[in-house]
Amino acid sequence: MSFIEFSEVTKEYKMGEAKQLAVDKINFSIGEGEFVVILGPSGAGKSTVLNLLGGMDFVTSGKIMINGKNITNYKDDELTDYRAANIGFVFQFYNLIPTLTALENVALTKEIVKGALNASEVLSSVGLGEHQNKFPTQLSGGEQQRVSIARAICKNPTMLLCDEPTGALDSETGVVILSLLQKLSREYHKTVIIVSHNAVLAEAADKVIRIKNGKITEIIINETPIDVSEVSW
Amino acid sequence: MLFRKMLRDMKMNKAQFISIFLMALLGVFVYSGVGSEWNGLQRTSDEYYVETNLADAWMYGSDYSEKDAVAVADVDGVNGVERRLTLDSIADFDNKPTVTLHFVQNNQISTCKLIEGEEFEIEKDGVWLDSMFADKKGLNVGDTITFNVNGYLIEKTIKGTVMSPEYVYSAVGEEVIPNHANYGFGYLSYQAFPKDLPFFYTDLLISTEREVDNKLENAIEEALGGKYSVILTRDNKISYMQFEEEIKSHKAVGQIFPIAFLTVAILTILTTMARLVNNQRTQIGILKALGFQRRRILYHYISYGLWISMAGAMIGAIAGPLTLPFLFFEGMKTTYTLPEWKSAVPLSVIYMIIFSVGSCTLITYLTCRNVLKDTPSQTLRPKAPKAIKHSVFDKTKLWCKFSFHTQWNLRDIFRCKGRSVMAIVGIIGCSALLICAFGMQDSMKKLITLNYEKINQYNTKLELSQEIKPEQIQNLMEEYQGEAILEGAVELKANGERKSGGLLVTEDVKLIHFVDKNRNLMEIPKDSISITYKMAGLLKVKVGDEISWHIYGDENWVTSKIGAIYRTPFSQGITMSKDCFEELGFSFTPTAIITGVNITGEVEGISQIETKEKLMESMEKFMEVMNLVVYVLVIAAILLAAVVIYNLGVLSFTERQRELSTLKVIGFKTKKLRTLLLTQNIWLTAVGILMGIPVGMWILSYVFTFMGEVFDFMIFISVYSYIYCIAGTFLISILVNRLFSKRVRGIDMVSALKGVE
Numbered sequence: 001m002s003f004i005e006f007s008e009v010t011k012e013y014k015m016g017e018a019k020q021l022a023v024d025k026i027n028f029s030i031g032e033g034e035f036v037v038i039l040g041p042s043g044a045g046k047s048t049v050l051n052l053l054g055g056m057d058f059v060t061s062g063k064i065m066i067n068g069k070n071i072t073n074y075k076d077d078e079l080t081d082y083r084a085a086n087i088g089f090v091f092q093f094y095n096l097i098p099t100l101t102a103l104e105n106v107a108l109t110k111e112i113v114k115g116a117l118n119a120s121e122v123l124s125s126v127g128l129g130e131h132q133n134k135f136p137t138q139l140s141g142g143e144q145q146r147v148s149i150a151r152a153i154c155k156n157p158t159m160l161l162c163d164e165p166t167g168a169l170d171s172e173t174g175v176v177i178l179s180l181l182q183k184l185s186r187e188y189h190k191t192v193i194i195v196s197h198n199a200v201l202a203e204a205a206d207k208v209i210r211i212k213n214g215k216i217t218e219i220i221i222n223e224t225p226i227d228v229s230e231v232s233w
Numbered sequence: 234m235l236f237r238k239m240l241r242d243m244k245m246n247k248a249q250f251i252s253i254f255l256m257a258l259l260g261v262f263v264y265s266g267v268g269s270e271w272n273g274l275q276r277t278s279d280e281y282y283v284e285t286n287l288a289d290a291w292m293y294g295s296d297y298s299e300k301d302a303v304a305v306a307d308v309d310g311v312n313g314v315e316r317r318l319t320l321d322s323i324a325d326f327d328n329k330p331t332v333t334l335h336f337v338q339n340n341q342i343s344t345c346k347l348i349e350g351e352e353f354e355i356e357k358d359g360v361w362l363d364s365m366f367a368d369k370k371g372l373n374v375g376d377t378i379t380f381n382v383n384g385y386l387i388e389k390t391i392k393g394t395v396m397s398p399e400y401v402y403s404a405v406g407e408e409v410i411p412n413h414a415n416y417g418f419g420y421l422s423y424q425a426f427p428k429d430l431p432f433f434y435t436d437l438l439i440s441t442e443r444e445v446d447n448k449l450e451n452a453i454e455e456a457l458g459g460k461y462s463v464i465l466t467r468d469n470k471i472s473y474m475q476f477e478e479e480i481k482s483h484k485a486v487g488q489i490f491p492i493a494f495l496t497v498a499i500l501t502i503l504t505t506m507a508r509l510v511n512n513q514r515t516q517i518g519i520l521k522a523l524g525f526q527r528r529r530i531l532y533h534y535i536s537y538g539l540w541i542s543m544a545g546a547m548i549g550a551i552a553g554p555l556t557l558p559f560l561f562f563e564g565m566k567t568t569y570t571l572p573e574w575k576s577a578v579p580l581s582v583i584y585m586i587i588f589s590v591g592s593c594t595l596i597t598y599l600t601c602r603n604v605l606k607d608t609p610s611q612t613l614r615p616k617a618p619k620a621i622k623h624s625v626f627d628k629t630k631l632w633c634k635f636s637f638h639t640q641w642n643l644r645d646i647f648r649c650k651g652r653s654v655m656a657i658v659g660i661i662g663c664s665a666l667l668i669c670a671f672g673m674q675d676s677m678k679k680l681i682t683l684n685y686e687k688i689n690q691y692n693t694k695l696e697l698s699q700e701i702k703p704e705q706i707q708n709l710m711e712e713y714q715g716e717a718i719l720e721g722a723v724e725l726k727a728n729g730e731r732k733s734g735g736l737l738v739t740e741d742v743k744l745i746h747f748v749d750k751n752r753n754l755m756e757i758p759k760d761s762i763s764i765t766y767k768m769a770g771l772l773k774v775k776v777g778d779e780i781s782w783h784i785y786g787d788e789n790w791v792t793s794k795i796g797a798i799y800r801t802p803f804s805q806g807i808t809m810s811k812d813c814f815e816e817l818g819f820s821f822t823p824t825a826i827i828t829g830v831n832i833t834g835e836v837e838g839i840s841q842i843e844t845k846e847k848l849m850e851s852m853e854k855f856m857e858v859m860n861l862v863v864y865v866l867v868i869a870a871i872l873l874a875a876v877v878i879y880n881l882g883v884l885s886f887t888e889r890q891r892e893l894s895t896l897k898v899i900g901f902k903t904k905k906l907r908t909l910l911l912t913q914n915i916w917l918t919a920v921g922i923l924m925g926i927p928v929g930m931w932i933l934s935y936v937f938t939f940m941g942e943v944f945d946f947m948i949f950i951s952v953y954s955y956i957y958c959i960a961g962t963f964l965i966s967i968l969v970n971r972l973f974s975k976r977v978r979g980i981d982m983v984s985a986l987k988g989v990e
Contacts, residue, residue: 051610056522058608077526083609084524095519095613099241100234108234112524151523 088152142173257545260498266557350393366417485939518612659877660921668929734806761796
C-alpha cells in the first residue's frame with residue numbers, strides 16, 4: 001500500500017440550497033518522498049484535494065488512508081494532531097502571522113510539535129538567515145514565501161502541501177521557491193505535493209495528477225524528472 | 234511566542250485595546266468609587282453608633298424617677314436604660330448661641346466621642362463641649378465657658394471637645410446646613426449640676442435588643458403607667474433619620490448611575506472584543522492549519538480580553554474608592570458631623586469585577602469558538618459576506634429617490650446591526666446622563682424659586698422664644714406688619730403607616746401661599762386640614778380620607794378629614810387655619826412671626842431670626858454638593874460617548890476599508906467619503922438622543938424618589954438644558970467622528986484591494 005491512498009473520495013459543498021460537487025469519486029496514490037504536482041484549471045477541485053489531504057476539511061464520502069491510517073474517521077482533535085505531526089502547509093498568500101517576526105513565525109512550530117527543528121537554522125537553509133528579525137510586511141513576496149516554507153519544514157513533517165506556492169510571485173522568484181521544494185523531496189525524502197495550474201511544472205515532477213471538473217483526467221508518472229531550474233518557463 | 238503575538242496585536246489595535254481598558258477602568262472606577270462613598274458613610278455611621286451605643290429610643294418627660302428607669306429596664310427586649318437631664322442654655326457670646334446641655338447619669342447610652350482633651354467621667358466636673366461649636370468659637374480645652382440657663386449662670390471649664398451620635402445632623406429650624414456658630418451642645422456629669430437648682434431627669438435613653446416596634450413601644454408605655462409624654466425611635470430622631478435618608482439617596486444614585494455606566498462599558502467591551510476576534514479570522518485559520526489545538530487558540534484569544542479588562546477593572550476598583558468618596562465627603566462635611574470619613578469598598582464591587590471580566594472573557598470565548606467551528610480550510614478564506622437582503626425600504630418608491638449617500642448609509646446601518654445598536658446605546662447613555670445632570674440642577678433651582686418666591690413670600694421669620702408674652706407678640710406684629718404662625722411637629726397615622734411631619738397653622742396669611750400638585754396657586758379650605766402631596770402619597774390617602782395625628786408632646790390623637798392636597802418642596806406634613814385648629818380643641822400659641830420686612834440684629838423675645846437671604850445661602854451650599862455630582866456626571870457622559878463612538882468608528886472603518894478604497898478608486902473625493910461617514914454618525918446620534926432624553930428623565934425621577942421623605946422634588950428641565958444636551962451630544966459625536974474619519978485620506982488604495990493578507 002502506498003503512503004497516501006485516495007479511494008472514491010467525494011466532496012460536496014452546500015451553498016445555501018445549491019449543491020456543488022467539488023471532487024467526484026477520485027482515486028490516486030502517492031508514495032513516500034515523491035514530488036507530486038496536481039494540475040488543473042481554477043475551480044477544478046485541486047485545492048479541495050489538498051485541504052482533504054491536509055485534514056483541513058471533511059470528506060462527504062470515500063476513504064483517505066495516510067501511512068496505513070484512515071483519516072476520514074478522525075474527529076476534529078485527532079485531525080489537529082494529525083496536522084501538527086505530519087503536515088507542513090505552504091499557501092499562495094503565505095499566511096504568516098503579521099505580528100510575529102520571521103524567526104518567531106517559524107519558531108511557532110515549537111509550540112505544536114516536540115521534534116521541531118532549530119528555527120534559526122531552517123531559516124538560514126532557505127536563505128533568510130539575515131532577515132530573521134524582520135516582520136512579514138518588511139519582506140518581499142518571495143522572502144515571505146520562504147519563511148512560510150521554513151515554517152512548514154521546521155515541524156519536520158512527513159509531507160509538505162503547497163497550494164499555488166508561486167501564484168503570487170514573479171517567475172524568477174518562483175523558480176527559487178520550487179527548487180527549494182524539489183530539494184526537500186530529493187535530499188530529505190519529504191513527500192511534497194504542489195497544487196498549480198502551471199503545466200510547465202509537469203516535467204519536474206515525479207508524478208502529475210491532472211484534475212478537471214472534480215475528476216481525475218490523467219495520472220502521469222515521470223521516470224526522469226528534470227531539475228526545476230532547467231524547466232523552460 | 235503567542236504571548237508575543239498578543240502584545241504586538243495589542244500594539245497594532247491600540248485604539249481598541251485602550252478603549253477596552255478605559256471602559257473597564259471607568260466603569261468599575263465609577264461603580265466602586267460611588268459605591269464606597271455610601272458604603273463608607275454607612276459603615277462609619279454604623280460603627281460610630283455602636284461605639285457610642287446610640288440609644289434606640291428616647292423618652293421625653295418631666296421627671297423620671299429611679300423606679301421609672303427600673304420599670305422600663307425590666308421590659309422584655311430592653312437592654313438598658315439611662316436617665317439624663319437636658320436643658321437649653323445661652324452661651325456668653327455676642328450672637329447668643331444656644332447650647333443644649335446634657336447632664337448624664339452614668340454615660341452608658343448615647344455617649345459622646347472624645348475629639349480632644351480628657352475622657353468623660355462621671356466623677357469629673359467640667360463640660361465636654363461640641364467640637365464643631367468650640368472650633369467656630371475658637372475655644373480650647375482648658376478654657377472656661379459660661380452658660381445662661383433662664384438667668385442662672387453656670388460656669389464650667391472645658392475638659393474636652395466631643396462629637397455626639399445624636400448630633401450628626403444638627404440643623405435647626407428651616408436651615409438645611411447647620412450653622413455651628415449658632416448652636417452647640419455640651420455633655421456634663423449629673424454631679425456637675427448646680428446644687429442650688431432643682432434637679433430632675435427629663436430624658437430616658439433606652440437601648441433595646443431589636444429595633445423598636447409598636448409592641449415594644451406599647452410595653453414601655455405600659456411599664457411607665459402613663460407617665461410618658463413622647464417616645465422617639467431612631468427613625469423619628471432627626472439626626473439619625475436625616476443621615477440615614479442621605480445615605481439611602483446616595484445609595485440610590487450610587488447604584489443606578491454606575492450600573493447604567495457599567496452596562497454601556499461592558500457592552501462596548503463585548504462588541505469590541507467580538508470584532509477583534511472576527512478580524513483575526515484568517516490568523517485563527519493559520520494557527521489551526523499549523524496544528525494548534527483548539528484549546529490553545531481559545532486560551533490565546535481569551536487572554537486578550539481577560540488581561541486587559543482585568544487590568545482596567547483592578548485599577549478602577551482601587552482608584553475609585555481612593556478618590557471619588559473624598560470628593561463628595563468635602564461637601565458633606567458642612568452638613569454632617571462625623572468623627573471620621575472613611576471610604577469602604579462594598580462587596581458588590583468584587584462581583585462587578587468578576588462580572589465585567591467574566592462577560593468579556595465569555596464573549597471572546599463564544600466568538601472564538603464560533604470561528605473555530607468552521608474547518609480550517611473555510612477559516613483561511615475570508616468570511617463570505619453576509620447575504621444582504623433587501624430591506625423594507627428598498628421596495629418603497631422613496632428608496633429610488635434617495636441619494637447614493639442615503640442608500641449606502643441605510644444599508645450599512647442595517648447590515649451591521651450590532652455596531653449601529655452599540656452606537657445608539659452609547660449615545661443614549663451620554664444624552665441620558667447629560668439630561669440627568671442638567672435636569673437635576675434645573676429642578677433644584679426651580680424648587681428654590683418655588684419655595685422662596687411663590688410659596689414663602691416673607692423675608693424674615695422671627696422664631697418666638699417660649700417666655701414671650703401675648704402683648705409682646707401683638708406689638709411685634711404691629712411693628713413689622715407681621716403675621717403670626719404656629720409651627721410644630723406631628724405624628725400622622727393612616728392605613729397602618731406612621732410618619733412624622735410638620736404642622737403649620739396660619740390665620741389669614743398673605744405671606745405664605747399654597748400650590749397644587751402642578752405648582753399653580755390654590756386656596757386651602759378654612760374648615761378642614763390639608764396635607765402635602767408627598768405625605769399623602771406616603772400615607773396612601775386622598776382628599777376626603779381621614780387621618781389621625783397628634784402633636785409631639787401631646788398624647789391626644791385627633792382624627793380629621795383631608796380637605797385638600799397641596800405641594801411644598803422642603804417639608805412635608807399638614808396645615809390648617811387657626812379656626813380649624815381651635816375647633817379641634819387646641820389653643821393657638823404662635824411660634825413665629827413672618828414679615829416682609831428685613832430685620833437684622835436682636836429683637837426682644839425672639840430666639841432666632843431667619844432671613845430669606847440666609848436660607849437661600851444655606852440652600853446654595855447644599856447645592857454645591859449637587860453641582861459636584863452634576864460635574865462628575867457630565868464628565869462621565871462625555872468620556873463614555875467619546876470612547877464608544879471612537880471605538881466603533883475605528884472598528885467600522887477597518888472593516889469597511891475595502892469598501893472605502895473601492896469608492897476611492899472609482900473616484901470619490903476624500904471629503905465626500907468623510908461626509909458619508911459623518912452622515913451615518915449623525916443619524917445614529919439623532920436616534921440615540923431621541924431615546925436618551927426620556928431615559929434620562931426616567932432616571933432622574935427614580936433618583937428623586939430616593940431623596941428623602943422630607944423633600945418633594947419635581948422634575949423640571951429647562952429648554953436650555955435640552956439644547957445643551959442635544960448640542961453637547963452632537964458636538965462630541967461629530968468631533969470624535971472627525972478624529973477617525975481623518976484616516977480616509979490615508980487609505981492606500983492598492984494594498985487595500987490586493988490579496989487577502
